[in-house]
Amino acid sequence: MNAPDNLPVNHPLTPASRDAADAVAVVIPSYKVTRHILGVIAGIGPEVARIYVVDDKCPDGSGAFVREHCVDPRVVVLEHAENQGVGGAVMTGYRAAIADGARVMVKIDGDGQMDGSLIPAFIGPILAGEADYTKGNRFFNLERLGAMPPLRLFGNAVLSLMTKLSSGYWDLFDPTNGYTAIHADCARYLPFEKISKRYFFESDMLFRLNILGAVVADVPMDAVYGDEVSNLKISKIVTEFFTKHVRNFGKRIFYNYYLRNMxxxxxxxxxxxxxxxxxxxxxxxxxxxxxxxxxxxxxxxxxxxxxxxxxxxxxxxxxxxxxxxxxxxxxxxxxxxxxxxx
Known part of the structure; x- marks a missing residue:
């Protein structure tokens, strides 16, 4: 990861501070989040060396907006010629971060739901060698679940059960949580071209990680809901999610219990x-x-x-x-x- 010229000695992109930060990169898929994206970037601490904002053919031109208004030298804007979904945007960010020498890559959304101050909690287990992949769990603190809409609460419970079956990670919950971090040496083994690019992305990632034998850990976090607008329509993805979970379950059983081992x-x-x-x-x-x-x-x-x-x-x-x-x-x-x- 090459640092710009004339940076202060303690800047996150300088060689000395980059070693201390273990080359942490943040990937932010950007689609209709121009109201929140600058605040999200501003909330990312100095432990991060590079920030990749991936404009997923955003109709609001979020990539150009960030270029024009963001002064953080860590920010790199990547743009898609056509919309690929959140998974496609994350894969683009992963590829760029790996090519630039990142050791750990954190994915957060650009809608302001995810607290940037929690990044050390997500990268900590990975840098300590305890996990390959960490993800948020909004269900850990039961006292704070009142902030989550009842429909999402029920939907996440159902999706968690299906994901446990299809992914094999029985000790995880809140599978659709998009606040994640992954070690680059683990990400290199992922079949980027095969991972679901739309809303099934997080669940499909867990399935792929289990096939690799990666260790995944939950990180407690609070549910935050503001004035963001969700592009997810539950009625349109129920059948799709169920079908893909059944498919992944069958693949996992075949790969883990018959092809690789018996x-x-x-x-x-x-x-x-x-x-x-x-x-x-x-x-x-x-x-x-x-x-x-x-x-x-x-x-x-x-x-x-x-x-x-x-x-x-x-x-x-x-x-x-x-x-x-x-x-x-x-x-x-x-x-x-x-x-x-x-």
Whole structure:
């Protein structure tokens, strides 16, 4: 990351201070946020060496607005020729930050919902070698949840459950939280071209990170809602999110339990599903036949239907217990550093 000329010795872009800051970069997707973007930039502390504002074909010309009104020398404005969504904007920022030598990249929104003073809390676990990726969790402080609209509260709870299943990170919550940080050595392994570019971006990132075996940690933060306007329409993304979660769940199970490794859990899941479906189907067909003939179902038939269901459910629960225990615990970027050590 090259610093501009004639900067003060203690400026975040000078070589000495950059070493102390471990080359932290911030990526800000910019779309219809001209009212808030300058305040967001001003709230970013000296621990950050470079700020990438990515104008995602903003109709308000936020990129030109930042160039004209922002005097912070850390700011670099990147522009898309066409709108790519929040995920596409973040990937553009990641690529630029990695190319400039960033070690940790923080993503915050430009609408003022995310407190820039929390950046040290997000990069701390990564720089300490405890995590590859950190994300905000607005549900940690239960006393402050009153600030979150009820519909978002319910929606996040449902999305969290689906994301746990599809991503395999059972110890995380608030999956759609866009306040994140990632180690560059971990980001280099991500298939940028395959990650969802729209509103499914955060959930898809977790799925991709689990496939890599990256360690992800939640960072407590408060929910903040002001006069920002959300471009997310819940009614339009429910079906899309559900379909993509099912797809990612299937991929994760195949990759982690059959392609890369096999264990007892690889047998428990399909056998449990088959037994449950057989028992349920067998019992339902005999129940319908008995109802039509007005003849009570024999006890032996009931047991023959119930036993596979009981066994199947137990096997599925055993698989889930194994899956919960398999959450990655050793940071990926530490493994990368070990491999690169002469």
């Amino acid at each position: 264990s007892v859990a690889s047998i428990e899941l399909p056998l449990g599903v088959l037994l449950t479906l057989f028992g349920a189907g067998y019992g339902l067909s005999h129940w319908i036949a008995s109802a039509r003939s007005h003849v009570e179902t024999p006890a032996g038939t009931v047991m023959l239907a119930a036993l596979p269901v009981i066994m199947g459910v137990q096997l599925i629960l055993a698989f889930l217990a194994h899956d919960v225990a398999s959450v990655p615990r050793r940071p990926l970027h530490k493994k990368t550093l070990y491999r690169s050590t002469p």
